[in-house]
Amino acid sequence: MAGDSHHPERRPERAAIAALTESFVAGLCEWIRIPSIGVDPAHRVDVLRSAEWLADRLREDGWPEIRIWGEGPALPAVYACWPAADPEAPTVLVYGHHDVQPVDPVERWHHPPFEPVISGDEIRGRGASDDKGQVAMHLLAVKAHLAATGQDAPSVTLKLFIEGEEESGSPHLRKLLEDHKKDLDCDLVVFTDTALHEREAPTVNTGQRGVLGGEITFFGGTEDVHSGRAGGAIPNPATALAKLIAALHDDNGRIQLEGFYDDVLEPSTKEREDYAELPFDERKWLAHNGGGAQAVTGEPGYTTLERIWVRPTAEVNGISSGYTGPGLKTIIPATATAKISFRLVPDQHPAKVKDQLEEFVAKHTPAGIRAEVSFRGEGVPPYAISPDDPANATVKEALELAFDQPVRFARAGGSGPAAVLQAWLGVPLVYLGATLPDDRVHAPNERVVVPLLLKGAEAAAHLWRMLPERLTR
Numbered sequence: 001m002a003g004d005s006h007h008p009e010r011r012p013e014r015a016a017i018a019a020l021t022e023s024f025v026a027g028l029c030e031w032i033r034i035p036s037i038g039v040d041p042a043h044r045v046d047v048l049r050s051a052e053w054l055a056d057r058l059r060e061d062g063w064p065e066i067r068i069w070g071e072g073p074a075l076p077a078v079y080a081c082w083p084a085a086d087p088e089a090p091t092v093l094v095y096g097h098h099d100v101q102p103v104d105p106v107e108r109w110h111h112p113p114f115e116p117v118i119s120g121d122e123i124r125g126r127g128a129s130d131d132k133g134q135v136a137m138h139l140l141a142v143k144a145h146l147a148a149t150g151q152d153a154p155s156v157t158l159k160l161f162i163e164g165e166e167e168s169g170s171p172h173l174r175k176l177l178e179d180h181k182k183d184l185d186c187d188l189v190v191f192t193d194t195a196l197h198e199r200e201a202p203t204v205n206t207g208q209r210g211v212l213g214g215e216i217t218f219f220g221g222t223e224d225v226h227s228g229r230a231g232g233a234i235p236n237p238a239t240a241l242a243k244l245i246a247a248l249h250d251d252n253g254r255i256q257l258e259g260f261y262d263d264v265l266e267p268s269t270k271e272r273e274d275y276a277e278l279p280f281d282e283r284k285w286l287a288h289n290g291g292g293a294q295a296v297t298g299e300p301g302y303t304t305l306e307r308i309w310v311r312p313t314a315e316v317n318g319i320s321s322g323y324t325g326p327g328l329k330t331i332i333p334a335t336a337t338a339k340i341s342f343r344l345v346p347d348q349h350p351a352k353v354k355d356q357l358e359e360f361v362a363k364h365t366p367a368g369i370r371a372e373v374s375f376r377g378e379g380v381p382p383y384a385i386s387p388d389d390p391a392n393a394t395v396k397e398a399l400e401l402a403f404d405q406p407v408r409f410a411r412a413g414g415s416g417p418a419a420v421l422q423a424w425l426g427v428p429l430v431y432l433g434a435t436l437p438d439d440r441v442h443a444p445n446e447r448v449v450v451p452l453l454l455k456g457a458e459a460a461a462h463l464w465r466m467l468p469e470r471l472t473r
Helices: 008-032 041-061 132-149 173-179 237-246 269-277 282-289 304-309 350-363 390-403 418-425 450-470
Strands: 065-069 077-082 091-097 117-119 122-124 157-163 188-191 203-208 210-219 313-321 335-344 370-375 408-412 429-431 447-449
Touching (some): 008 041, 008 132, 008 450, 041 132, 091 132, 132 157, 173 418, 188 418, 188 450, 203 418, 210 237, 304 408, 335 350, 350 370, 418 429
Parallel strands (some): 091 157, 091 188, 188 429, 203 408
Antiparallel strands (some): 065 077, 117 122, 122 447, 210 335, 210 370
C-alpha cells in the first residue's frame, strides 16, 4: 500500500489486521443478528444476549477480567480490563455501546434489519455502524496490537465500558459511574461512538454538542369553545404560542433567550481553519443530510459546518393544538403545545438554559393564558477537548499512520455522554471512530464501510503502542 515503504513501522499492525479481517467480519455479522433494541422493553432479553455475546468474544480474545453489569434498573453493560505488563503504564478506558435503535419504518429496509448483508465493502444491518461496528473495531485493534508487538499484554492497561442504554439517553449512566468508580478509574477515555468527515477526508472529532429537550404548553380554558360565540373575546392559546415561537429567533437567526450566548465558547483559530479546508459540497449535503431542504440558513458569519458543529440551536420539533382532522371545526382550542430542543455548545449548561427558557416563556405569556414548561430529563452537557491536548494530538498522529494522509480536526453536531464521562472520571476524553455521517444510523438501511473500520482498528493499535511515551499518569 502507498506509503508503507517510507514507514515500515506501520506494517506489523496493518498485516495483523489483514490476517484477521475475515473473522472480524464474520463476528460482527453474528453480533448484528442480535436485536438489542434498548428502548423497547420487549427486547430487554436481547440486550442481555448482546452483552453475553460480547463477553464471550472477549474471553475468546484472552481478556483476563470480564463482567456484565446487569444489576439494578440499567440495561446490561459490559466491563473488561486487560492490565499492561508494566504497572506504571497509563490506563485507557474505551467507551462505546451495544444497544441499537428501533428499525421503524421496517418497510423501508431493503432487507431484514437484523439479517446483515455484505455488499461490496459494506456490511448492512442495524447496529453495523452505531455502535457495534466500532466496538468490534477496538477488539480487533487489541489483537492486532498484540500480534504486531509480540506482547502478551497491551502496552497500556486497557479497560472497556460498553453501555447498554445509550440509545435511551443513558438514563442510568451516572449511577453506573458512581457504583463502579474504582473499576473505571483511568488516565484517559477513548470515546468510540463517532464518525469521520468523509471517506476521503478523515478527521479527529474534538467535541459534541449537548442537548436539552422541553415542552411548552399554553392553557386558555378548560375546554374548546365555539369560535363564533367566543372568538374575539377570549385569548387563543394557539395564537399566543405561535407568537412565542416566532419570538424565539430574531431576523438573523439569533436565539432570543436572555443570556443564551453568554457562555458560548468560540472554537480555536486552528479548528476553524481545519473546518474551512475540509471538502464540503453544499448541494450534496442538502440532498443527503438536509431532508429535502432547498437552501441552507443560519447565523451570519458562520459556515454551514460551523453552524452544525460549534453553534447552539433552538428548534421547534412539533406543534399541536385544536382540531387537525379533515374539514373544519371552528373552535378556539383550550390548549396549545410545542416541543422544543436546544443543541448546546461549550461552555453552556442545560440547567442554565432551562432557567433562561422559563424566563422567556414567562415574558411571552399573555394575560389570560397559563403556561407550563417541562423538560425531558437533565439534558446532556456539551463537550470539547483542545486540539493541542497531547492525547488528542496522538490520536491524530495514529489516524494519519493508518490512513496514509493528513488528518484534520472536526466536531459532531449530535450529542452523547462524553461530558458526563469526563466529568465523573476527571480525565481527558478523546474521540476515535471510523464510521461516516451518511451511514444511515437511526434510519432504515444502516451500513458500515469495512475498510474504514479496518483503518480505525489500525489507528487504535498504533495508539496503544504510542501512548505510554505520550501520556503521563
